[in-house]
Amino acid sequence: MPRISAPTVAQHRAAQRRALLDAARAVLAENGDQPPALATVAARAGLARSSVYQYFRSRQDLLGALIEDVFPRWSSRVTEAMGALTDPGDRVLAYVDTNLVLVAEGEHAIARALAATAPGEELDHNSRVMHEQLLTPLVGALTDQGATDPASTAEMINAVVYAASRMIESGADEAAMRDRARELLAPYLGREGHPGTASDRP
Numbered sequence: 334m335p336r337i338s339a340p341t342v343a344q345h346r347a348a349q350r351r352a353l354l355d356a357a358r359a360v361l362a363e364n365g366d367q368p369p370a371l372a373t374v375a376a377r378a379g380l381a382r383s384s385v386y387q388y389f390r391s392r393q394d395l396l397g398a399l400i401e402d403v404f405p406r407w408s409s410r411v412t413e414a415m416g417a418l419t420d421p422g423d424r425v426l427a428y429v430d431t432n433l434v435l436v437a438e439g440e441h442a443i444a445r446a447l448a449a450t451a452p453g454e455e456l457d458h459n460s461r462v463m464h465e466q467l468l469t470p471l472v473g474a475l476t477d478q479g480a481t482d483p484a485s486t487a488e489m490i491n492a493v494v495y496a497a498s499r500m501i502e503s504g505a506d507e508a509a510m511r512d513r514a515r516e517l518l519a520p521y522l523g524r525e526g527h528p529g530t531a532s533d534r535p
Contacts, residue, residue: 350388352378354402357395361447362439368392400447407440408466415470421477422522428471429494429514436498437507478522493517 356377360369371392375382389395414431415424435441468487475483475490497510515524 346388349378349380349384353380353385353388353395354398357399358403358443361399362443368396371395396447399443403440403443403447404463407435407444408463410435411467412470415474421474422524424474425471425478425490425518425522426515428467428474429490429497429518430511432467432494433497433501433507433511433514436501441498442502490518 353374357369357374360373360377371385372382375385411428411431414427418424418427471487472483475486480486493514497514501507501510
């Protein structure tokens with residue numbers, strides 16, 4: 334039995350599972366064309382291959398756990414950033430900023446890799462849930478901003494985010510892309526005189 338490196342067995346197991354998920358994320362980010370092999374994930378986490386089966390029954394089980402881990406973390410980062418602000422225009426900009434920061438951190442590449450390797454039905458369900466979780470606060474901010482059709486406007490803002498995301502993943506500077514997106518949205522948000530820059534935000 335491996336040495337327990339946490340105060341309790343439950344905490345030890347949680348830490349080991351977290352290490353395996355982080356290792357799988359790293360492997361997937363490096364090679365998104367193939368689902369990560371359990372042996373590769375175990376080696377990256379510094380564990381014996383047999384240890385992996387205590388937490389995940391199969392590679393598909395691991396991919397399912399990754400989906401449940403990646404998507405909620407993304408939506409949580411965005412909603413927390415928006416929730417810290419009161420001005421609706423600032424909340425919209427926080428939505429754009431945080432999504433692009435996550436893209437630059439590699440989260441979008443992991444999500445795309447999961448889309449290419451994970452079970453379709455489970456991925457589709459979690460994608461829909463994440464999309465709804467992200468759109469709800471954005472639509473709320475746009476409603477407070479006075480948008481005539483908040484849902485349609487939210488989809489248009491998402492189109493800006495997607496375009497900037499592709500540019501970042503193609504090598505464009507993340508801060509510069511955040512600035513360009515802010516310049517594009519500033520007139521609508523009533524910030525013609527001071528759209529701000531990426532350095533203004535965390």
